[in-house]
Amino acid sequence: MNGLEYSRLARAVIDQKEDLMNEWEWLSKRILPRSRDVLRQLKTPARDFKRENCAKACEALHTLAGAFITHVTPSGQKWFEFEDKSIKKSKTYENWYRHATDVTLDALTSSNFYPSLQETHVDRCLFGTGCMLCESKKSGGLSFKHIPIGSYGIAEDKEGNVDTVCRSFKYTAHQAVQAWGIKRLPTEVREAFNRPERRFTEEFEFLHLVMPRKGYTLGNGRADVPPRKMRFASVYLYNGGSMPIVEEGGYPEFPYLVSRFLKWDNVWGYPAARKCLDELEAVVRMYRHLDKLAELAVYPRFFVDAEQEGDIDYRAGGETVIDRSIAGLNLPREWGINGRLDWGLEHIKELEGKIESAFFVPFLRVISSVDRQMTATEVVARQKEQVIGISATFSQFVYDFNVFLERIFAELFRQGAFNSDAATQPKDFIVEAPDGIDYSVTVPGVSYKGVISQSIEMAQRQSMDYAMQTAAQYIQFTGDPSAMDCIDISKAIKFLFKVSAAPSEVYRDKAEIEQVQTDRQKAQQQQLALMASQAANQQSQAVRNVSE
Structure with a gap:
């Protein structure tokens, strides 16, 4: 695509947000005023000033957004853990996944991840949609940037996942030259850069378009794949004149986190405040x-x-x-x-x-x-109804964030942050391409450890406990044990073990469980053989006694 085609596509994506701009401005004015005009009015109210915002709604918004930070993604705590998602789970690779988890959490803590995520949570809860960009730094590590609502447009694939983002942002001439060099910039930006009185003050609008690329090289494990052969195209455009392409590159994974509070009838999220x-x-x-x-x-x-x-x-x-x-x-x-x-x-x-x-x-x-x-029993009783409501938005965040976590994980792997060798690395972690050169990284499964996740699982545990107690009472009353035939006891115990937050080291993996079951069957067979032998000996002795 040439510059004109890219520009038409970029404007079409970013302009489709206009249908919701009035609603977003209304919510901002009523709950969290941020625009300069609103803040100026609050600071120097006129004689006919009228109250426009609701302090209680602002407090509730920050409570909800803060809860996602505190109870879902708390800084300084292990709020997620990579795990083997293959069918044949092996305890051999647990240390590798545990090490990858620790490295990833340390990388997030040492970056600006948590401040950017806090702003993203606020947008997600207030406007229904939050957006954040993940970039790799030249010096190593990760850099994150919150994208304010109203400055970008999004589009989805056929599965309903966001795979296209176009955002608008402004750079001074000084910033633009730092980003791309003076030779790539249009004439008006270069002229402003060459004028000291304009270099640091005059701003110019640029667009960043990220979208799927039709022809790309398979594999996101190599760090030396040419940017124009990566899975997602990345195009920076100058929004002025003929809109020339300032930079064209790519990403091996989708670099944006676009999280919706709830999904509704279009690509944008359904905000919590729409109910009130x-x-x-x-x-x-x-x-x-x-x-x-x-x-x-x-x-x-x-x-x-x-x-x-x-x-x-x-x-x-x-x-x-x-x-x-x-x-x-x-x-x-x-x-x-x-x-x-x-x-x-x-x-x-x-x-x-x-x-x-x-x-x-x-x-x-x-x-x-x-x-x-409160005790745990009292907590579960009071949580049950509320859990049903919040579990939908929590599940939506987990689903959206898993895609973003793939980007973080793969980027750290390409930087060599995990320092793993073939001996400790899981066998099915690397998937080779047909050409034998390129390869993809199989992203591990993710288990979330936050308080909200535990609360949802606790409500599920209460329901399971009630079902099992009812079945046990039925067996006790009727004497018919077939009521428990429909319940897989081993899976039930595994779920209870998981939601109890017990240490994973004490739980046997699949191979160990099978070995224990095999040993038990052998012991039972040996016991039966011993009993049969003893019975035969007793019978033989009885025959001898009768003969005598």
Whole structure:
């Protein structure tokens, strides 16, 4: 594709966000004002200033976004673990996967991953979609960048996975030359760079388009694959004039994390606040009325006789001289301040409760107070209904993040961060291409260890415990043991072992379990043979006794 074709494609992708821009601006104004105009109004309010945002919704948003950081991706803790996803699991490679997990977590901690992910979580919870870019640094390691909502467009493949992103960003002439060199830039950018008064101040718009490439070299294990033969095309365009191509390269994996809060009827996510839009507007409107009522209580309105205009002293301790004829009229006097402030506050409390429920705040309060106030049984009882609601967005995040984790894992592997050799590396980890030169990296399975994941599994455990207890009661009542035939006891025990967060070292792998079962069968057969031999000996002795 030439520059013009790339530019038309890029604009088509990024412009399809316009249908939701009004909604995103409304949510930003009501929940988390960030635009310069809104902040300026809050800092220097005009005389006719009206409350626009809901503080309770802002608090609920940060509670939900913070919960994903604290209870799903906590910094400084092992919140995920690579594991062997092959059918024949082997304990031989557990150390390799454990080492890869530790290296990956250390790489994320030493980068700007967590600050960027925090902003991505806020966008995901507020607007329904969050976006973050993962790049490799020339000096080694990883670099992450949060992409603000409204600055990019996305497109999906036939499976509903985001595989195309076009974002818009601005660089000064100084930054553009640092990124690409002065020879690749258009005339207007070079002219600004050569003018000291414009070099660091004047900004120019660029586009970054990432999309699947039809013809690409199989394999993401080699670090020396030419960028133009990689699986995803990466094109930087100058958004001005004829929009020339500034840089054309590629990525072996999709470099963007695009996580939707929930999926709905288009490529964009379904925000949590969509369940409480009416309550948000009602709270803001109610606060506006209560603001006026409180202001009237402090600065009441007055009826004033026409002859008193300009002669009344409203200052504290002020004295106003009036005529006896006017004194009989009881003027000035207050009017229109009979609103019920307590009723308004009670109604606001009810509306704010619905807003908190939309952001799962009641559920998050429960799991945050597990260790301080309640037993595990009480926690499960209170969590069960809320878990059903939050498990959908948690599962969506895990699904989206697994794709992003493939990018992180493969990039660290190409940098040699794992330092593994053929002896310790899993046999099926490398998949060779037909040409015998290129090869792909098989990304391990991922197990999440966060508190929300444990809460969801705990609710599942409670349901399984109830089913097994019911079956046991049925057997006890009827004496029919066939009720347990439909339950795989070994799988049930394995699940209970997993959700109990017990150390993995004490759980036997498949080969060890089979060996234990084989040894048990041999022992049983030996015991049966011994019993048969003893019975035969006893019978023989009995025959001899009878003969004698």
